Amino acid sequence: MKISTFKPTGFKMPDRASYRQFLTMPNIVLACYVAVALAAPLIAHQNPYDPLQVYGWEASLPPGTEGSGGFNYLLGTDGLGRDIASSIMYGLRISLLVSIVSALAAAVIGLTAGVSAAYFGRWVDALIMRVVDLQLSLPTMLVALIAIVTLGPGIDRIILALIIVQWATYARVARSVALSEAGKSYIDAVRTMPLPRIRIIFRHLLPNSIAPAMTLLPIEIGHAVALEATLSFLGLGVPLDQPSLGSTVANGFQYLMTGQYWISLFPGFALFGLIATINFVGEDMRRIWDPRSRSI
Amino acid sequence: MSASTTTTPLLEVRDLTLRHNGRGGQTTIVQNVSFTLGRGEVLGIIGESGAGKSTIGNAVIGLVGKSFEQSFGTIRLDGVALETLSDRERRKLRGKTIASIFQDHTSSLDPLMTVGNQLGETISAIHPGLPRSEIRRRTIELLGWVGIADPAGRHDSYPHQLSGGQRQRVVIAIALAGSPSIIVADEPTSALDATVQKQILDILRNLVDTIGLSLILITHDMGVVAAIADKVVVMKDGEIVEQDATSTVLENPKELYTQQLLSAVPRLHLSPSAAHSQPEEPAPILVVENLSRSFGGGNIRGLLGKPSAKFALKNVSLRVPRGSVLGIVGESGSGKTTIGRILAGLEKGDSGKVTLDGRARDISRSGDEGLLGHVQMIFQDPALSLNPRMTVAETLRECLRFTARKEGPRNPDEITRMTDRMGLARTLLSRYPHQLSGGQKQRVCIARALLARPALIVADEPTSALDVSVQAEIVSLLKQTVTESGLSMVFISHDLAIVQGICDAVGIMKDGRMEDFGPSDFIFGRSENAYTRRLIDARPKIFTH
Numbered sequence: 001m002k003i004s005t006f007k008p009t010g011f012k013m014p015d016r017a018s019y020r021q022f023l024t025m026p027n028i029v030l031a032c033y034v035a036v037a038l039a040a041p042l043i044a045h046q047n048p049y050d051p052l053q054v055y056g057w058e059a060s061l062p063p064g065t066e067g068s069g070g071f072n073y074l075l076g077t078d079g080l081g082r083d084i085a086s087s088i089m090y091g092l093r094i095s096l097l098v099s100i101v102s103a104l105a106a107a108v109i110g111l112t113a114g115v116s117a118a119y120f121g122r123w124v125d126a127l128i129m130r131v132v133d134l135q136l137s138l139p140t141m142l143v144a145l146i147a148i149v150t151l152g153p154g155i156d157r158i159i160l161a162l163i164i165v166q167w168a169t170y171a172r173v174a175r176s177v178a179l180s181e182a183g184k185s186y187i188d189a190v191r192t193m194p195l196p197r198i199r200i201i202f203r204h205l206l207p208n209s210i211a212p213a214m215t216l217l218p219i220e221i222g223h224a225v226a227l228e229a230t231l232s233f234l235g236l237g238v239p240l241d242q243p244s245l246g247s248t249v250a251n252g253f254q255y256l257m258t259g260q261y262w263i264s265l266f267p268g269f270a271l272f273g274l275i276a277t278i279n280f281v282g283e284d285m286r287r288i289w290d291p292r293s294r295s296i
Numbered sequence: 297m298s299a300s301t302t303t304t305p306l307l308e309v310r311d312l313t314l315r316h317n318g319r320g321g322q323t324t325i326v327q328n329v330s331f332t333l334g335r336g337e338v339l340g341i342i343g344e345s346g347a348g349k350s351t352i353g354n355a356v357i358g359l360v361g362k363s364f365e366q367s368f369g370t371i372r373l374d375g376v377a378l379e380t381l382s383d384r385e386r387r388k389l390r391g392k393t394i395a396s397i398f399q400d401h402t403s404s405l406d407p408l409m410t411v412g413n414q415l416g417e418t419i420s421a422i423h424p425g426l427p428r429s430e431i432r433r434r435t436i437e438l439l440g441w442v443g444i445a446d447p448a449g450r451h452d453s454y455p456h457q458l459s460g461g462q463r464q465r466v467v468i469a470i471a472l473a474g475s476p477s478i479i480v481a482d483e484p485t486s487a488l489d490a491t492v493q494k495q496i497l498d499i500l501r502n503l504v505d506t507i508g509l510s511l512i513l514i515t516h517d518m519g520v521v522a523a524i525a526d527k528v529v530v531m532k533d534g535e536i537v538e539q540d541a542t543s544t545v546l547e548n549p550k551e552l553y554t555q556q557l558l559s560a561v562p563r564l565h566l567s568p569s570a571a572h573s574q575p576e577e578p579a580p581i582l583v584v585e586n587l588s589r590s591f592g593g594g595n596i597r598g599l600l601g602k603p604s605a606k607f608a609l610k611n612v613s614l615r616v617p618r619g620s621v622l623g624i625v626g627e628s629g630s631g632k633t634t635i636g637r638i639l640a641g642l643e644k645g646d647s648g649k650v651t652l653d654g655r656a657r658d659i660s661r662s663g664d665e666g667l668l669g670h671v672q673m674i675f676q677d678p679a680l681s682l683n684p685r686m687t688v689a690e691t692l693r694e695c696l697r698f699t700a701r702k703e704g705p706r707n708p709d710e711i712t713r714m715t716d717r718m719g720l721a722r723t724l725l726s727r728y729p730h731q732l733s734g735g736q737k738q739r740v741c742i743a744r745a746l747l748a749r750p751a752l753i754v755a756d757e758p759t760s761a762l763d764v765s766v767q768a769e770i771v772s773l774l775k776q777t778v779t780e781s782g783l784s785m786v787f788i789s790h791d792l793a794i795v796q797g798i799c800d801a802v803g804i805m806k807d808g809r810m811e812d813f814g815p816s817d818f819i820f821g822r823s824e825n826a827y828t829r830r831l832i833d834a835r836p837k838i839f840t841h
Contacts, residue, residue, distance in 0.1 A: 185675035186683045189741070192640050193748055194668040195698050203694075207685045 026280035033274055037096050040089035045071040048082035048090060049241055055081050060260050076262040078251055084262060087248050088270045094244040095274070098155060099224035102162035103217060109163065110170025111213055115206050117171070118178035119197075128171065135168040144227060148236045155238055158231065162224050169220065170213050178209040218282030222275050229271055245271045304375045305332040306510050307356065307478055312369035314351060325351050327534045329369075331527075333478065338504055338511040340525030340542065342518065342557070344763035348534040353480045353514045357396050358386045373478075391422055395471035399483035401463040405455040411466045412451030415439070418473040438469040443499050460628075461492035468499065475507075482514045489627035490790065490834040497523045516764065518561045519836040522546055530554050560768040562793035563839050564832065566820055579654075581784040582616040582639070582752055587648030587659070589634055608634045609645070610808045616752070616801075621778055621785045623799030623816070625792055625831070631808040632788045636754045639786065640673045653751045669699050672745035674774075676757040678737035682729040688715075688740050689725040692747060699748045714743045718773065735766035739773065746777065753778075753785040759794065771798055792831060793839065796820055804828050 036043070045067075046053040055068055063076040067083070075084035117128040135143065147161035181187065182205060190200050229246030231237035233253075238244050243251070245267050252263025314326040326348040333339045343349045356371060358378060371378040373393065378386065398404050406414055415438060416431045426434075432451070439447035442465040455463055464484065471479050481500070485493040501524040503509050513525055521528055521542060528546075529539040530553065538551040549555045589609040609631045616622045626632040637643040638659060639650065645659035652670060675681040682691055692711045699706075712722060718739040729737055738758060745753055755774065759767040775798045778785050789795050795802055795816075802819040804812040804827065812825040819828060 184680040185673075185677065186681050188637075188640075188642050188675065189673065189681055189744065190683075190694075191642060192668065192671060192673055193695060193698055195694070199698075203686075204683050208683070 024284055026277050026284060029273070029277045030281050033092065033277065034096065036089055037092040040086075040093055044083070044086035044089045046083050046086050048087045049243070057081065060255065060263070062260075063262050063266075075266045076260075078248075078263045079255060079260075084248075084266050087243070087251075088245065088267050091243055091245040091248045091267060092270065092274070094155070094238055094242055095225055095228060095246070095271070098158055098162065098228050098238070098244065099221050102159045102228075103166060103221040103224050105159070106163045106166035106220065107170050107213055107217055110167040111174045111206060111210065112201075113167065114171035114174030114176075115178040115201055115209055118175045118182055118209075119201050119205055125175075129175065132168040132171050135164075136172070140165050140227065141230065144231055145236065148231060153236070153239050155242060158228060158237055161231075162227060165227065166220055166224065170216060173212050173216055174209050177212050178205055181205055181208045215282075215286040218278055218285050222278035222282060225271070225275050225278065245274070304372070306335050306337075306374060307333040307512075308370075308372040309352070309356070310370050310372070312352065312355060312367075312371065314348075314355065314367050325534055326355070329529075329531075329534075329536055331529050331536070331539060333510050333512060335477070335510055336504060336508045337527065338501070338513060338525045340521035340528045341512065341514045341531060342516065342521050342528060343531035344516060344557075344765065346533070347531040349514045349531050350482055352531075353396070353482050353512060356478075356512065357394055357480050358390060391418065391474040391476065393474075393476055394478045394480065395474060395476040397464075397467055397471050397479060397481040397484045399486050401460060401467050401487065402455070404467045405463060407455055410452045410454055411439075411458065412436075412453075415466065415470055415473060418470050422474040434473075438472055439466070441472065441503070442466070442469045443495065444469075459492075460488055461496060464488060464492075464496055465499065468496075468503075472503070472509075476509070478510045478512065480512045480514070483516070484513070485520060486515070486517065490792075491627065491830060493520070494523070494834045500524060518546075518558060518764070519839060522836045522839070530557065556765060560765045561839055562768070562771070562791065562797055564793040564796055564820065564835055566832065578618045578620075580615040581618040581653055582614075582786070583649075583651040584612060584614045584635075584639075585649040585651075587612045587635070587638065587645050587650065589631075589638065589643070589645045607808045609638075612648070612805075612808070612810050614803055614810065614813065616784050616786060618784055619782045620800040621775075621787055621798055623795035623802040624786060624788045624805060625790065625795050625802060626805035627790060629807070630805040632805050633756055634808075635805075636673065636756045636786060636788050639752070640671045640754050641668070642673075669748045670751045672748050672750040672753050674738070674741050674745055674753065674755040674758045677761045678734055678741055679729070679761070681741045682737060684729055687726055687728055688720075688732070691740065692725075692744055695744045695747045710747065714747055715740075717777070718743045733766075734762050735769060738762065738766075738770050742770075742774065742777065746781070746783075751784070753783055754788070755785060756788045757790065758787075760790070767794070774798065792820070792835065804831065 041047065048054060058065075058067055058073075058077055059079050059081040061067070061073050061077045061081075063074060063084075065073045065076065067073050067077075071083075073083050073085070075088070077083055078087065113128050113132075117125040144161050144165050147164050148157065151157040151160060187200070187204060190204055225245075228237060228244060229249070232244050232246030233250045235247075235250065237246055240247070248267040249264050249271065252260070252265075252267070255261075255263045309332070310330045312326055312329040313324065316323045316325060329348075329352060331339065341349045341352060355367075367379075373389065378389075381389075405411065409417075412432070412435050415435045419431050419434055420426055436447045436451055439450060444450050444462060444465050450458070450462070455466070458466065464487075468484075484500070485496050488496060497520060500511060500513075504511055504524075511524075513520065515521060525542045527539065528542050530537040530545065530551070532553050537553045538545060538549065540550075545554060546558065549558055587609055588607065588611055590607045612631070612635060614622065614624075624632045624635060634643065638645045639652075641657075644661050648659065650657040650659050682688075686694070689711065692714070693708070696706050696708065696710060711725075715722065715725065720736060720739050720743070724732060724736060729740075732740065741758075758774065759770050762770060771794055774785070774787075777783065778798075787795060787799055799816050801815050802813070803810050804819065804825065806827050812819060812823055812828045814823065820832070823829070
C-alpha cells in the first residue's frame with residue numbers, strides 16, 4: 001500500500017524542498033519592513049516623539065541637511081523639527097501593530113461566527129449572516145468612522161474599529177467552507193456521539209475550515225494598513241503622541257503647498273510600498289495555500 | 297494466429313508502458329500492456345482502483361500519452377500507429393473513429409443546453425453543413441436508438457429533467473453521433489442503479505451486435521463484464537494478469553489474482569437453503585412504526601410556490617430482533633439512507649414511532665441527547681468519515697473519552713484491543729486518515745462505532761466506496777464482530793448479494809415505502825413481490841445460484 005507523505009489536508013504546510021519558494025522579492029521586502037519596525041528604537045537617529053531628542057529650531061529642513069544632533073536628516077525634517085526618516089520608522093511600528101492585531105482578531109471572531117452559523121443553522125445562522133450582510137452593505141469607511149466617533153480615540157479603539165469592519169468578510173468565507181465540511185460524514189459521526197457541541201465546532205469543524213481564511217489574512221492586513229492610514233489622515237485615527245504612517249503623511253499635508261514636499265511624500269512612499277508588498281505577499285500565499293488555484 | 301487471417305485487428309495495443317517522473321522517483325502506471333480488439337467485439341478491462349485501467353482507456357482515446365514523461369509501445373488503429381499522428385490528425389479521429397463514455401453522466405452533459413442541442417452540436421461538428429432539419433431528424437433517431445422513450449419530446453429537455461439512466465443514454469447517443477468504430481466506456485454504469493445498469497448494458501450490447509461497433513469497457517465490476525464482454529483483460533498494478541475469452545476467465549481462471557477477484561464477488565443464492573430453524577424471536581432492540589418523513593414542504597419556497605412536499609419515507613415499519621442484522625435494500629431515492637439517518641438521530645422524522653431498546657425515541661428533532669452514542673453509524677465513504685486533522689489514536693481516544701461519561705471511566709487499553717480486533721497494525725494509530733487505505737479507514741470507523749458501545753449499529757453502504765476484494769474483507773469483519781459481540785445492526789445497501797451474506801432479515805424499499813419485508817430466506821427464495829423479483833433478475837446470472 002502506497003503511503004503518501006503529505007501532512008493533513010486542509011491547511012497544507014509546504015514540504016522542506018519548497019521552502020525556497022518563500023524567498024521571493026515581496027517576502028524579503030516585507031521582512032525588511034518588519035525588521036525596521038521592530039528595530040526602530042535602535043536604528044532611528046531620534047525618537048521623534050520625545051521632546052528632549054527633537055531640536056525644534058531645525059524645522060522644515062530639506063532632505064540631506066546636517067543636523068545639530070550629529071546626524072544627517074536624510075529625508076528632511078517636519079514643521080516641528082522631527083526627523084522624517086525616524087518618523088517613518090516609528091510610524092511603521094504603529095501601522096503594522098494596528099493592522100496585524102486587528103486582522104488576526106477579526107479572523108478569529110469571523111471564523112468562529114461563520115463556523116457557528118454553519119453548524120447551528122436556523123436562527124443562529126440567520127442572525128449572524130444578516131448582521132454580516134448589514135455590515136458588508138455599509139461602506140467600510142462609514143462603519144469605521146461611526147465606530148471611531150462612538151468609541152473615541154486611542155490605539156485600542158482603532159484596533160476595535162478595524163475588527164468591526166473586517167470580521168464580516170471572514171465570517172462569510174468561513175461559513176461557506178464550514179457548510180460543505182459539515183455535510184461530510186466525519187461531522188455526522190461525531191454528532192452521533194455524546195460530544196459537547198463546543199468541541200464539535202472547535203475541534204472538528206473549525207480546524208478543517210481554516211485554510212481558505214488563511215488566504216484572506218494577508219490581503220486583509222493590507223486593507224487594514226490602508227484603512228488605518230486613511231483614518232489617521234482624517235485625524236480620526238491614532239492619537240498624536242503615537243503617530244502611524246497615515247498621521248505622518250497628514251502632518252506634512254499643509255506644507256505641500258509651500259513646496260516642502262518631503263514631509264508628506266516620503267511617509268507616503270513608505271506607506272505605498274508597505275501596502276503593495278503585503279498585497280504581493282498575499283497573492284503568493286493564496287497561490288501556495290489554495291489548492292484550487294495551485295492546480296490550474 | 298493462422299497465416300490465413302490477414303485482416304488486421306481494428307485496434308492493437310502492443311507493449312504499452314507509461315511512466316511518470318514524480319517527485320519520489322519514477323512511477324510506472326502501465327507496464328507492457330498488449331491486447332487487440334476486433335470489429336464488433338466487446339473487450340472488458342477489469343481491475344481494482346489504481347490498476348491503470350482508465351489510463352489505458354485514455355491512452356486509446358488519445359487524452360494521455362503526452363502527459364507522461366516516458367511512454368513506450370504502440371497503439372495501432374486500423375493498422376495506423378497513433379503516436380505517428382499529429383495532434384490535428386488525432387483530434388480528427390476522436391468522435392469519428394473513437395468516441396468515449398464516462399462514468400459521471402451529470403458532468404458529461406452541459407446543464408444549460410437541451411439534450412437535443414448537445415447531440416445536434418456533435419452531429420454538426422462531425423458533418424459540417426448539414427441542414428437544421430436533418431440534424432434534428434438524426435438527433436431524434438439517435439435518441440431512439442439508445443432507448444429513450446418519446447425521443448421527439450425529449451429532444452428539448454434539459455439534462456436535469458432526465459433521470460440518471462436517461463442521461464447516460466444521451467451520453468451514449470452523443471458518443472454514437474459520429475458513427476465511431478470504437479467506443480471506450482469508462483465505468484459507464486457504475487453511477488446507476490442495478491435495474492438501470494442492466495438496461496444500459498443491454499443497449500450497448502445491442503448496438504455492438506447490430507451496427508458492428510467495437511467496445512472497450514473499463515470497469516471494476518465482474519458482473520458488468522460477465523453481462524456483455526466477449527474478451528476480458530484482468531489488470532493489477534498496471535500489468536495484465538490474465539486475458540482470455542470472458543467465459544474462460546469467469547469459469548476457469550488461471551491466475552490466483554483473478555480467482556481472488558471472482559471469489560470476492562458476493563453471490564446470490566436463490567434456492568431456498570435449508571432454512572435455519574428460527575427459534576422464538578428474541579425481544580426486539582428496535583421497533584419502527586409508521587415512520588414518515590417529507591422534504592420540501594413548509595419552507596418559504598413552499599409558501600410562495602406550489603407546496604411540493606416530497607415523501608422520502610411513507611409509513612415505514614420494521615423491527616430488528618436483538619442480536620440480529622436487518623438489511624435494507626433499495627435503489628437511489630428509495631429512502632433507505634433517510635431511515636438510517638433518522639435512526640442515528642441525524643435527521644428528524646415527521647410522524648411515527650421509533651422504540652430503541654425499550655425506550656421511545658423523540659424523532660421530532662435531530663440530536664436527541666439522551667440517546668447519543670446508543671446508535672452509531674458507519675458511513676459510505678471512509679475518506680470523509682474521519683476528521684482529516686486527527687490521528688487514528690486521537691479519533692478513537694475522543695470516542696472513548698466522551699462515551700465514558702455515561703458509563704464511568706474506561707480503560708485506555710480498549711483502543712489497542714479494538715484495533716487488534718479490527719486487524720489494524722498498532723503503528724497505524726499515529727497515522728492521519730489520508731495515510732491509510734480505504735479499507736483501513738473503514739476499519740477505523742468500525743472500531744470507533746464499536747468503542748461507543750452502541751445498542752444498534754447503522755451501516756449505510758459501508759462497502760460501496762471500496763474495491764471488491766476489500767469489500768469482502770469489510771463485510772466479513774462486520775459479520776464477525778456482530779456475531780461475536782451480539783450486536784444488532786441495520787445494514788443499508790443497494791447490493792442484494794452483500795445483504796444476503798450478512799443479514800437475517802431483509803426489507804426492500806422503493807420510493808419511500810417498504811415494498812417487501814421478511815426473513816432473508818423468504819425474500820430471496822420465495823418472495824413473490826414483483827419489485828423484489830426485478831431486483832434479483834437485474835443481477836448477472838453467473839453470480840446467482
